[in-house]
Amino acid sequence: MEASVNVVERILGYRFRNWKLLEEALTHSSFTEDVSYERLEFIGDSVISLAISNYLFLAYPRLDPGHLSTLRAANISTEKLARVAVRHGLHRFVRHNAPALMDQVERFVDAVALENDSVVAHGGSVKAPKVLADIVESVAGAIYFDVGYDLEELWKNFRGILEPIVTPGDLEQQPQPVTALFEICQKRGKNVEIQQERNETECIANVFVDGEFIASATSVQKDLAKLEAAKIALNRLAYLIPLTSSSSTMSFYPDEDGNMIIEAAKHRLYELCESKKWPKPVYRIVKDSGPPHEKRFVCAVEITIEGEEERILQMSGYEKSRLKDAQNTAASLMLMALLES
Structure with a gap:
């Protein structure tokens, strides 16, 4: 264990005065009855929350308490x-006797490896196992004890592990789908209901509007089913986007999967950037799969919004058999996001 x-310690960039604290922080309750990370995780949960609160309060003096x-x-x-744990490989050093739990961890690790964004604000395709977040919190608790309960010293040594810190800009680019769905519909006087049920193997989430x-x-997880249903509903409710001078002439059509797509979206996004004197949109392939005769593509588009504060927005589209269509869906989703903002 000493080698681990x-x-x-090298991963953390911190050398413990009492390395037994780190050993405890990496020990799952299944490993031994004598010690586990649970007590350190308890205090680590609180100190990370307080340290982040301090940082955000000072970094964003104009943000209200709700934001x-x-x-x-x-x-x-x-x-x-959990993504912090995976990014730094901390899961590889957990002492445990719980193979099933580690199978969940490996599935999550594989899913994270396929993610395109460095910041994922609201979860991905596989639910994060709580044990991964627990490990990060327990390690934070161990450092907090080791530095003599000095919160400032903890933050100095632990902030780098938590990077990238989620910013207001990240949340703007990745609004919480369920929250966004309710907000968009409520603004237009429409009632949203998400009904959930479970069959023998999966949770099912159904979205109803009026x-x-x-x-x-x-999904096998209830919250992921709800999240994915909200994402699909947002795409299919494109007609709820308020008509403005830039959107009133836009036409929508359903693709083969029922997603509402803006016609000639790639051209319209180019025109929008040109009218705003922003740089041209940049497209890239984020997924290229299938044999040569059955290719499937997923594309992402990136635009730079210039102003007092330069912002870079990215949006991935739907999987399509033609590269042109994949780019158009990315442009369509980007336009929808811009019109709603």
Whole structure:
């Protein structure tokens, strides 16, 4: 274990005065009855929350308490901290006797490897195992004890592990789908209901707007089914986007999967950037799969919004058999996001 401790110390960039604290922080309750990370995780949970709160309060003096709370939640969520553990490979050093639990971890690790964004604010295709977030919190608790309960010293030594910190810009680019769905519909006087049920193997989430069925999604996890159903519903409710001078002439059509797509979206996005004197949109292939005669593509588009504060927005489209169509869906989703902002 001492060798593993040394490796983790190098990952953390921090050398423990009492390395037994780190050993405890990496010990799952299944490994031994004598010690586990649970007590350190208890205190680590609190100190990470307080340290992040301090940082956000000072970094964003104009943010109101509600937005600060949302930003803090995104930075200390299980999804965020689990990705921290994976990014630094901390899961490889957990002492345990729980093969099934580690199978869940490996599935999550594989899913994270396929993600395109460095910041994933609201979860991906596989639910984050809580054990990964627990490990990050327990390690933070161990450092907090080791530095003599000095919160400032903890932050100095631990902030780098938590990078990238989720920013207000990240949340703007990745709005929480369920929240966004309710907000968009409520602004237009429409009632949203998400009904959930479970069959023998999966959870099912169905979205209804004013009593009309809009979308459905399934997952082995209840919250992921709800999240995915909300994403699908948002795409299919494109007609709810408020008509403006730039959108009133836009036409929508359903693709083969039922997603509402803006016609000639790639051309319209180019025109929008040109009219705003922004750089041209940049497209890239984020997924290229299938044999040569059955290729499938997923494309992403990136635009730079110039102004007092330069912002870079990215949006991935749907999987399509033609590169042109994949680019158009990315442009369509980008336009929808810009029109709604």
